[in-house]
Amino acid sequence: MTVTAGTGRTRSLWYTGDLSCAIQTTEFARPQTGEVMVQTLFSGISRGTEGLVFRGEVPECEWQRMRAPFQSGDFPFPVKYGYANxxxxxxxxxxxxxxxxFSLYPHQGVFTLPSGSCVPVPADVLPERAVLTANMETALNAIWDGKPSPGDHICVVGGGVVGLLTAYVANGLPGSTVTVVDTNAARAPVARALGLGFSLPEDAxxxxxxxxxTSATPGGLGTALTCAGDGAAIVEMSWYGAREVPVPLGQDFHSRRLKLISSQVGTIPAERQARWTYRRRMETALSLLSDPVLDRLISHRIPFDSLPExxxxxxxxxxxxLAALVVYDGESKPTTP
Known part of the structure; x- marks a missing residue:
């Protein structure tokens, strides 16, 4: 990668069509006052959202709201999309x-962005683990929406990264009992390493x-409703994109006075907006990643060059x-002529 007096050329991942992606050459500007140039070490793949982008399942009504902070291109394709760098x-x-x-930047080797859009990674958080920051923000936002209390019995249906992080944060409440429910029994060792209970849906x-x-499946939502006690809340964290999802609101849903609450990381809950900024939330999410046990969530390491395959x-x-870590060891460092 060569940087000239005003611009540089690097490589980035683009989603180019239904079920297709490619690494393309990308230009970026040299930093001006109040900006920084960043050489990527690692980026993280958001399997839920990026999977919807990859499959072309972002509904047209959400094309503007679902733009990543530094996205290039427009939905449906081609787009340079990602937010864990x-x-x-x-x-x-x-x-x-x-x-x-850490920044909310797509998969790209080198880039320039405003200094205020970067948050320093704390010394006790490994750079590899810091790619979980956006996922931890989602978990933290959901905890705010759910408002758990000490001593609560809490269930998280869906043992992916976001579900496990949500359960991990909830488990920090004194006296709480937290169980992760997933159809994949292979999630059990990870859940238990995080200090959580685990069960299959039939034993939930x-x-x-x-x-x-957090499972993003109709069956998981049904299980979540079944797990809830009378008068309890179910916080729906899954986003289904363009899919229609049947919700079992018959039978005893009303008689048990269950509450279905939406949670979406794009907005800080209204009661916190006067005090919490997005930066404060990001800094808090980073601070919650100091525990080395969270390295168990990184299940795959992918060289940047291998992303299309x-x-x-x-x-x-x-x-x-679980979490797929993109490694940029092969990316050349910026140079000036």
Whole structure:
């Protein structure tokens, strides 16, 4: 990658059509005052959202709201999409020079963005683990929406990365009992390593004080409703894209006075907006990643160059993947002529 006096050329991943993607050459500008140039170390793949993008399942009514902060292109295709980037500041703002930072940037080797859009990674958080920041933000936002209390019996239906992180944060409440429910028994060792209970759907606990649903399947939502105790809330964290999803609101849903609450990381809950900024939330999410046990959530490491070949399998709903870490070891460092 060569940087000239004003611009540079690097490589980035683009979703180019239904079930297709490619690495393309991308230009970026040299940093101006208040900006930094970042060389990517790692990026993280959001299997849920990026899977919807890859399959062309982002509904037209959400094309603007679902834009990633530094997305290029427009839905449906082609788009440069992603929001979990950890890199090193190599040029620009002196206050950030040489620091490892997290930003909501797509999969790209080198890029320039405003200094305020970078958050330094704490010293006790490994750069690899920091790619989970966006997922942890989603978990934190859901905890705010669900409002769990100490001593609660809490169930999380869906043992993916977001579900496990939500359960992990909820488990920090004194006296709480947290169970992860998933159809994949291979999730059990990871859940237990995080200090959580685990069960298959047929053995899921009932009479729960609070339930989070993250499986993005109608069956999982049905299980979540079954787990909830009378008068309890089910926090729906799944986003289904363009799919229509049947919700079992018959039988005893009304008589048991269950509450179905939506949670979406794009908006901070209204009661917190006067005090919480997106940056404060991101900084808090990063601070919650200090525990080395969370490294168990990174199940796959993918060289950047291999993304076009490996992404179809990684984003396949049937794949046994938790967090997929994209490694940029092969990316050349920026140079000036």
């Amino acid at each position: 950890v890199g090193k500041v190599v040029e620009g703002d002196a206050a950030l020079m040489g620091q490892t930072v 606990p009932g009479d729960q004080d609070l339930v989070f649903h 490996q992404l179809p399998d990684i984003l396949n709903k049937a794949s046994d993947v």
